[in-house]
Amino acid sequence: MVNPFQTVEFVARTSYGRLVAYLAVRSRDLTAAEDALGDAFRAALETWPRDGVPHKPEAWLLAVARRRLIDEARRARVRADAAPALWQLAEQAQADSERDAFPDDRLKLLFICAHPAIAAGARTPLMLQTVLGLDAVRIAGAFLVAPAAMGQRLVRAKAKIRDAAIAFAVPKPRELPARLDSVMEAIYAAYGTGWEDVAGTDPRRRGLAAEAIWLSRLLVGLMPEEPEARGLLALMLHCEARRGARRNPGGAYVPLLEQDVTLWSHSMVEEAEQELARAATHRSIGRYQLEAAIQSVHAQRAVTGRTDWQAVALLYEHLVALTPALGAQVSRAAALAQVSGPAAGLAALEAVAPELTVTYQPYWAVRAHLLARLDRRVEAQEAYTRAIGLSEDTHVRQFLVKELGSVSGSAAVLSNHILR
């Protein structure tokens, strides 16, 4: 006995993006495609429990969505010039679903979502909504944006796609690298921008890790010859492999260097290594492969029992040369400290432009850690305080409060500020 509700959910999960992409690429209207498909899923929830699940659920949904699009066109809400395209779509979809083989246009959809004409803050949310079918409220929560504002952002982005007639196509070869970068950036942003380092980090958007990995696998599947796409997948798998080791049984935060390596997921590490090895055969290094390689060095600790800091520091040198992102600069300083001592690490931190670091939590956490190692207690206390104040994660905050206690002997010094 097939449970129709579960079937609807399963089809939604596995086919949503493919169906939206198919309809959007042909109707050139993302909003209309989503609405039509939304109606089709609603119809499925009404009729499948009563009449049973159809033999080809996807074809059934596509047929309903197609009819909805045509009905809309008939109601003349669509601009007159779009009507012929819709009729064509209807005929084509009919033929495709009868053949039971409709093309996978999700890659075009990913490129559309990451188009430079779309506001940067809308790209990742747009992918999550259109390719994965996540709702705006959940996306808003993951990105710390008010739901109404996120809804507006998505509506505006889709209107822009329609009104600016952004091409639903894979970009031309000369545009491809830059566009692919923004696709990968959006996927990585969904995973989370926080990155583990020596002293602790500021994990954000953690709720979307599984979705990001899913998108990343999709990208590798759609562009198997693209080494950076594999690098990105490897990077996220390495990070994900450590999820179970990041908290002790009491829920406290455990920094990377103190993690119990037996708690890492070996199958994920294994898969990450394979992806990285396949990427390496293309001999075209890039940001994501470098970051994955750094994590790969850390993963070696499970085998060798030690971390090759020389290798980590060297990889960070390359990474900073390639992309001087704030996170890379801070991590490079932390690696340098491991190789050449805390003073060297601190000097590297001091070189970062101060206006960039005002609200960047990892910078303050690493800085505090290095100052504490140099026994510059007062400055270490100041930096720990900033790191604590910038922490979003309770467990990371508690970890840092404890660290602060160990350099100042007590947190009472601070409470006086408030209790005065």
Add this chain to the structure above:
Amino acid sequence: MQYMIMTYEEPAAFEARTDTHKSQAYWGAWAAYAQTLQESGVMVGGSGLQPPHAGTTLRLQNGQRQIQDGPYADTKEQLGGYFVIEVPDLDSALDWAARCPAAAGGAVEVRPVLVMG
């Protein structure tokens, strides 16, 4: 744009303020947060508040003062303090709200300050 960050805490958090084992971590986190707002240049002002049982609620009914011992709302989480910050937009205000110690376990409300002009 000015926003008020209102921090709502659970009973356990109010208890932690005076608990021998928990008070250091509790105040340490709040002090660090306040100091970070200050040093990041967004702080306009703010204060912690005495616990809800110290509150008194007043209503005028038919000209008579009705005084009630305790806070206005009978909810699990109660207002524990507030900050007013100056940031460009709601997204930035929400970033600061997420870093607030009350965000996990309690709740933080962010509201734009009404500009009277």
